[in-house]
Amino acid sequence: MIYDLELINVGKVYDNGTTAVSEFSLAVNKGEFIAFLGPSGCGKTTTLRMIAGFEGISSGDMMIKGVRMNDIAPEQRPTATIFQNYALFPHMSVRRNVAYGLDVKGMPKRERDTKVERILATLGIEDIAERKPDKLSGGQRQRVALARGLVIEPDILLLDEPLGALDANLRKAIQNELKLLQRTLGVTFIFVTHAQSEALALSDRVVVMNQGRVEQISPPYELYTRPNTPFVAQFIGRNTIFKGQVRSEQADLRHVETDVGLLGGLANGAAPSGSRVNLVVPAEAIEAHNAEHTSREQIAFANDGNAIDAMITRSDIVGHIAHMSASLEDGRVISLEAHSEKYQGRNFRPGSKVVLSWKAADATVIPAH
Numbered sequence: 128m129i130y131d132l133e134l135i136n137v138g139k140v141y142d143n144g145t146t147a148v149s150e151f152s153l154a155v156n157k158g159e160f161i162a163f164l165g166p167s168g169c170g171k172t173t174t175l176r177m178i179a180g181f182e183g184i185s186s187g188d189m190m191i192k193g194v195r196m197n198d199i200a201p202e203q204r205p206t207a208t209i210f211q212n213y214a215l216f217p218h219m220s221v222r223r224n225v226a227y228g229l230d231v232k233g234m235p236k237r238e239r240d241t242k243v244e245r246i247l248a249t250l251g252i253e254d255i256a257e258r259k260p261d262k263l264s265g266g267q268r269q270r271v272a273l274a275r276g277l278v279i280e281p282d283i284l285l286l287d288e289p290l291g292a293l294d295a296n297l298r299k300a301i302q303n304e305l306k307l308l309q310r311t312l313g314v315t316f317i318f319v320t321h322a323q324s325e326a327l328a329l330s331d332r333v334v335v336m337n338q339g340r341v342e343q344i345s346p347p348y349e350l351y352t353r354p355n356t357p358f359v360a361q362f363i364g365r366n367t368i369f370k371g372q373v374r375s376e377q378a379d380l381r382h383v384e385t386d387v388g389l390l391g392g393l394a395n396g397a398a399p400s401g402s403r404v405n406l407v408v409p410a411e412a413i414e415a416h417n418a419e420h421t422s423r424e425q426i427a428f429a430n431d432g433n434a435i436d437a438m439i440t441r442s443d444i445v446g447h448i449a450h451m452s453a454s455l456e457d458g459r460v461i462s463l464e465a466h467s468e469k470y471q472g473r474n475f476r477p478g479s480k481v482v483l484s485w486k487a488a489d490a491t492v493i494p495a496h
């Protein structure tokens with residue numbers, strides 16, 4: 128199988144001895160939208176720059192369409208890069224900025240002009256084609272940068288926090304456009320971002336990085352519902368993590384002895400009896416029941432044994448989402464989230480005694496490492 132992009136155990140050690148990336152492996156299919164997500168300094172930009180050829184690769188191999196790229200100069204690679212600051216030429220009009228990459232390739236004028244007009248139309252920026260970048264809005268500059276990258280018809284478009292300079296509303300609008308554009312053109316996108324919601328909303332698969340290493344590569348929903356590592360469980364979504372030891376196993380189901388009792392979830396990876404694990408429960412999976420109306424035993428019976436005593440400490444409805452916090456017996460405060468309709472007529476005020484439950488299928492058991 129030939130992938131559009133393949134990184135095989137890629138590593139980067141900078142000249143000053145900093146190890147920025149270790150054993151990064153990833154295989155990307157044509158037309159996939161991949162996001163690199165992780166905290167500042169985890170190696171996202173370094174990896175993107177190695178793919179573009181702006182940084183050398185210290186170990187491993189990088190292939191594009193089956194051809195080894197390690198020693199190929201950036202301009203010889205079938206990639207284009209969009210930088211956060213867009214790096215537009217200030218003295219050139221939009222049209223000339225977009226044409227620049229084709230001029231560098233020595234493309235004949237007619238062919239060049241046809242391609243430039245086509246991409247200006249695709250991005251809806253024909254009417255600003257004669258303007259200079261300083262006469263454009265943030266969103267328009269963003270589109271020009273995209274046009275400039277896409278006009279050379281790269282196999283892979285590399286985007287380094289391309290929406291970082293935009294305000295929240297525009298960011299949302301451009302996210303949708305970007306996704307549509309990528310789908311229409313079928314170009315492979317590799318997108319670097321700090322913003323979790325952006326990575327989850329846009330990409331087919333997310334690469335979560337931590338300290339230069341890949342933690343997990345999964346489609347957004349899976350990342351959200353089935354984290355593979357404690358880091359991902361803490362970094363993505365709003366999860367509660369119970370530490371404990373596996374007491375029993377039955378197919379994927381595990382019962383885990385924790386500080387607040389025996390709790391159930393589905394194993395993601397090896398979690399044999401006796402092993403130390405984390406039980407990860409998403410805020411959306413937890414339901415609050417009024418402790419005065421239903422017994423803990425009844426709730427446990429209906430929820431695979433998952434029923435713990437708690438007290439509501441905060442309860443807010445924001446839009447149509449109910450956000451609550453509850454303190455557990457061990458003093459820990461955890462988050463719950465649900466569609467507000469779910470709790471209509473049930474008045475959970477701070478101080479209310481509740482039993483919290485979730486289905487084992489909604490919780491994930493991962494090795495503690």
Ligand SMILES: Nc1ncnc2c1ncn2[C@@H]1O[C@H](COP(=O)(O)OP(=O)(O)OP(=O)(O)O)[C@@H](O)[C@H]1O
Pocket residue numbers: 141142143145146147165166167168169170171172173174321
């Ligand atoms: N030119 C360089 N020389 C030495 N170390 C560097 C260089 N560039 C980056 N680093 C280091 O490599 C590590 C990874 O940096 P990188 O910029 O790839 O992270 P990042 O995930 O993109 O971070 P951010 O989200 O803040 O941009 C960091 O420890 C950083 O300090």
